[in-house]
Amino acid sequence: MRLFPLFADLDGREVLVVGGGDVALRKVEALLGAGARVRLFALELHPTLQDWLAHGRLVRLPGDFNPDWIDGCWLVVAATDDADFNAHLAAEAGRRRRLANIVDDAALSTFQVPAIVDRSPLLVAISSAGAAPMLARRVREQLEATLDASLGPLADLFARHRDAIRHALPDLAQRRRWFEAVLDGRIPALLRERRLDEAEAALAAGLAADAPAATGSVALVGVGPGDPSLLTLHALRAMHRVDRLFYDEAVPPDLRALARRDAHVEILSADDGAARAKVVDAALRGVRVVVLAPGDAFRRGERSGWADAVRAAGLPCEVVAGIVAD
Numbered sequence: 001m002r003l004f005p006l007f008a009d010l011d012g013r014e015v016l017v018v019g020g021g022d023v024a025l026r027k028v029e030a031l032l033g034a035g036a037r038v039r040l041f042a043l044e045l046h047p048t049l050q051d052w053l054a055h056g057r058l059v060r061l062p063g064d065f066n067p068d069w070i071d072g073c074w075l076v077v078a079a080t081d082d083a084d085f086n087a088h089l090a091a092e093a094g095r096r097r098r099l100a101n102i103v104d105d106a107a108l109s110t111f112q113v114p115a116i117v118d119r120s121p122l123l124v125a126i127s128s129a130g131a132a133p134m135l136a137r138r139v140r141e142q143l144e145a146t147l148d149a150s151l152g153p154l155a156d157l158f159a160r161h162r163d164a165i166r167h168a169l170p171d172l173a174q175r176r177r178w179f180e181a182v183l184d185g186r187i188p189a190l191l192r193e194r195r196l197d198e199a200e201a202a203l204a205a206g207l208a209a210d211a212p213a214a215t216g217s218v219a220l221v222g223v224g225p226g227d228p229s230l231l232t233l234h235a236l237r238a239m240h241r242v243d244r245l246f247y248d249e250a251v252p253p254d255l256r257a258l259a260r261r262d263a264h265v266e267i268l269s270a271d272d273g274a275a276r277a278k279v280v281d282a283a284l285r286g287v288r289v290v291v292l293a294p295g296d297a298f299r300r301g302e303r304s305g306w307a308d309a310v311r312a313a314g315l316p317c318e319v320v321a322g323i324v325a326d
């Protein structure tokens, strides 16, 4: 990772923008959208910027450029078409330990502006670290098409009920299960249809109902030959929902890395009986357990008896077939 991603709270904070052309306009628009106080210095202003100036949406700094202006600002954007001047601004900002975006020079920039998909308060930012801004734009366009417009209202809904949710479901594992049920349920569809009151009511009703008892489960997953691209969708879905992941030592790390990030991960004991007992014991504690083994291990060969053993303990058990060569 070349650049560290972060989201800055610029509401009410000063940002210095130097330059008044098309690119400056795009940056100013985004900055104003985030509530920043834009201080602009430019020889000439784009008509839209002139308009915003006339409406008091930004301040234009007068006279010759004064580097001390940087001291009064949290960030600097150098957006002129004069590469030498932009580089000079980068140096002045660096001397003052201010982060600066130099629009014609990724290497001189101490921050860069990503392409964004805005479903506020949910925001997706895409960066190519300056390698190919147009690629970032393309990915953004693809995400625009797939990320539903209801995501913003959905995040708002969760925010409004945040305290009530925590109160009704004090246990984190329980809360996560509840969130998943909401996300897979009818509330997103209601929001898509802009039936906000009904979505609100459905959420409140769900919270008032008894919290679902945590039921453990086991998914026995064959991962095929070990290439992550040869995992089945079924396997991937199980890995995205896992609480506790056990893996056979032959399962490669890049494949294990596809599991939900905060799942607890451990290697299976070499002793088959002990390994199975541990898996059953974990699931009986009410968590979702996933066991990964190479090939189609839980349908053919030594471990084909695992599913019956898990079910005999009263636990739901799913066996996910792995791809094997004939």
Ligand SMILES: C[C@@]1(CC(=O)O)c2cc3[nH]c(cc4nc(cc5[nH]c(cc(n2)[C@H]1CCC(=O)O)[C@@](C)(CC(=O)O)[C@@H]5CCC(=O)O)C(CC(=O)O)=C4CCC(=O)O)c(CCC(=O)O)c3CC(=O)O
Pocket: 026, 027, 101, 102, 103, 104, 105, 106, 109, 111, 112, 113, 114, 115, 116, 126, 127, 128, 129, 130, 131, 132, 133, 134, 136, 137, 140
């Ligand atoms: C380093 C960075 C500095 C910075 O933070 O600004 C930078 C640098 C440069 N951009 C250039 C060109 C274009 N940039 C865009 C578009 C975007 N550029 C953005 C960011 C960044 N651009 C930063 C890196 C971000 C990353 O890599 O992830 C986006 C994501 C965000 C934003 O700016 O809001 C926004 C997408 C918005 C969206 O989602 O649509 C387009 C397409 C268009 O305008 O439609 C063109 C072609 C326009 C044309 O050529 O006309 C050039 C070459 C100039 C040249 O060759 O002359 C340079 C300089 C260089 O690469 O050396």
Ligand SMILES: NC(=O)C1=CN([C@@H]2O[C@H](COP(=O)(O)OP(=O)(O)OC[C@H]3O[C@@H](n4cnc5c(N)ncnc54)[C@H](O)[C@@H]3O)[C@@H](O)[C@H]2O)C=CC1
Pocket: 018, 019, 020, 021, 022, 023, 024, 041, 042, 043, 044, 045, 046, 079, 080, 081, 082, 085, 103, 104, 133
């Ligand atoms: N980061 C990005 O996304 C992109 C960056 N670029 C680069 O960004 C730069 C700016 O592009 P545009 O906005 O299209 O240019 P533009 O020509 O529309 O505007 C340039 C602006 O800089 C001002 N300016 C020039 N010298 C100045 C100085 N010494 N002091 C104060 N203001 C000064 C001009 O008055 C004008 O307002 C170019 O170098 C371009 O290659 C271009 C496309 C995208």
